[in-house]
Amino acid sequence: MFPKITSMKVVPVAGYDGFLLNLSGGHAPWFIRCVVILEDSAGNQGVGEIPSSEGILKGLEQCRAIVEGSTINAFKHTLNSARVALSKNGREERGRQTFDLRVAVHVITGLESALLDLYGQTVGLPVADLLGQYGRQRDEVEALGYLFLLGDPDKTDLPYPKASDPVDAWDEVRYQKALTPEAVANLAKAAFDRYGFKDFKLKGGVLRGEEEADCIRALNDAFPEARLTLDPNGAWTLDEAVRVLEPIKHLLSYAEDPCGQEESYSGRETMAEFKKRTGLPTATNMIATDFKQLQYATQLNAVDIPLADCHFWTMQGAVMVGELCNEWGMTWGSHSNNHFDISLAMMTHVAAACPGEITAIDTHWIWQDGQRITRDPFQIREGTLKVPTTPGLGVELDEAKLNQAHQLYKSLDVTQRNDAMAMQYLIPDWTFDPKRPALVR
Numbered sequence: 001m002f003p004k005i006t007s008m009k010v011v012p013v014a015g016y017d018g019f020l021l022n023l024s025g026g027h028a029p030w031f032i033r034c035v036v037i038l039e040d041s042a043g044n045q046g047v048g049e050i051p052s053s054e055g056i057l058k059g060l061e062q063c064r065a066i067v068e069g070s071t072i073n074a075f076k077h078t079l080n081s082a083r084v085a086l087s088k089n090g091r092e093e094r095g096r097q098t099f100d101l102r103v104a105v106h107v108i109t110g111l112e113s114a115l116l117d118l119y120g121q122t123v124g125l126p127v128a129d130l131l132g133q134y135g136r137q138r139d140e141v142e143a144l145g146y147l148f149l150l151g152d153p154d155k156t157d158l159p160y161p162k163a164s165d166p167v168d169a170w171d172e173v174r175y176q177k178a179l180t181p182e183a184v185a186n187l188a189k190a191a192f193d194r195y196g197f198k199d200f201k202l203k204g205g206v207l208r209g210e211e212e213a214d215c216i217r218a219l220n221d222a223f224p225e226a227r228l229t230l231d232p233n234g235a236w237t238l239d240e241a242v243r244v245l246e247p248i249k250h251l252l253s254y255a256e257d258p259c260g261q262e263e264s265y266s267g268r269e270t271m272a273e274f275k276k277r278t279g280l281p282t283a284t285n286m287i288a289t290d291f292k293q294l295q296y297a298t299q300l301n302a303v304d305i306p307l308a309d310c311h312f313w314t315m316q317g318a319v320m321v322g323e324l325c326n327e328w329g330m331t332w333g334s335h336s337n338n339h340f341d342i343s344l345a346m347m348t349h350v351a352a353a354c355p356g357e358i359t360a361i362d363t364h365w366i367w368q369d370g371q372r373i374t375r376d377p378f379q380i381r382e383g384t385l386k387v388p389t390t391p392g393l394g395v396e397l398d399e400a401k402l403n404q405a406h407q408l409y410k411s412l413d414v415t416q417r418n419d420a421m422a423m424q425y426l427i428p429d430w431t432f433d434p435k436r437p438a439l440v441r
């Protein structure tokens, strides 16, 4: 007899964040996530982590009766029932912010992760071994150093974290203003010293394109061997994207969402045109975010690297994208948002199950490192994460830390990420414009 799910707990949590800038504005001093905890009749606990919003919390409640009482080995049936129930809420849009605003796919992923964690513990296999057609493909997963331009926290009265007891340079620079090529190179050096990254990504969509190109030049001077990429989240027009990136294309391994929807052209069309004009490979987490969009992106030859973040593709869906990439001569990668250590584990297992050559995964973890909700978070060493061999996800909740993060969430009265709030300290009345870098007003 397989165990049954005896309880489902949904715990919204918050952690602290720096003043990271992007097209959507500036990160608040906190980020919010949602932890799904399932317990089974064998006494095991399975966990999942996803973004949090009112819609996501409601969607999880909508699935409670489907999940509780279900049998662990019937997890696909459980997920399918959840999918059918959620689909009745109607069609959803990703939106034009840098982050994905859909509900159903996130809800399903939160449940899926916790169910896979429990199923893995029941059958004695790590989640990576259960995913996809082939299971585990590698024992180590490469991560890239995800760099951001940083606003000056002293220009706000918000409670941004400070380097009170820095253990190294990374602990200092990640909390200070960084708006120049030198400052970006310093961030990279500090991140390299702690984590050993071989590749770097710079979040763009903040300064003028040419200024961000200069940041890439500085990164190349500091790390001539590193694979580099720049991601303005589709802020530039096609012409602008070509103008900005053509002169530095020899320094980039690919361009992430250099352009997007523009006048009567879709983002998939402008990206296809960008590729034709520059010859640069492209990556996206904005214009191929479900299988239908991926199909059109592929037909148009718009994307080389779909960044299939498991939080909005589901874990099994993200691996399926990896399998398609392997068959079709594309490269799989993963996007990320701010996250805790359960998500780090989820992304590691998913990346481990994607066949063929994959690109180093995104992770915001370096901005959150030091905060945790599990006992022993996965570590990034020499730019890689080890894929555990223990059954399930290989993480154990730290109830005290989880509760702390939940108390922080409760104290905030925030149910949706909002990057405009902090940005308005830098530029009064600032509002989001998907076609204008955040500091270009």
Ligand SMILES: O=C([O-])[C@@H](O)[C@@H](O)[C@H](O)[C@@H](O)C(=O)[O-]
Binding pocket: 020, 021, 022, 023, 098, 099, 100, 203, 231, 233, 285, 335, 336, 337, 338, 362
């Ligand atoms: O955390 C951020 O500000 C990023 O801009 C994030 O929202 C994006 O979704 C992401 O990391 C990306 O690659 O576009």
Ligand SMILES: [Mg+2]
Binding pocket: 231, 233, 256, 257, 284, 285, 335
């Ligand atoms: Mg991106």
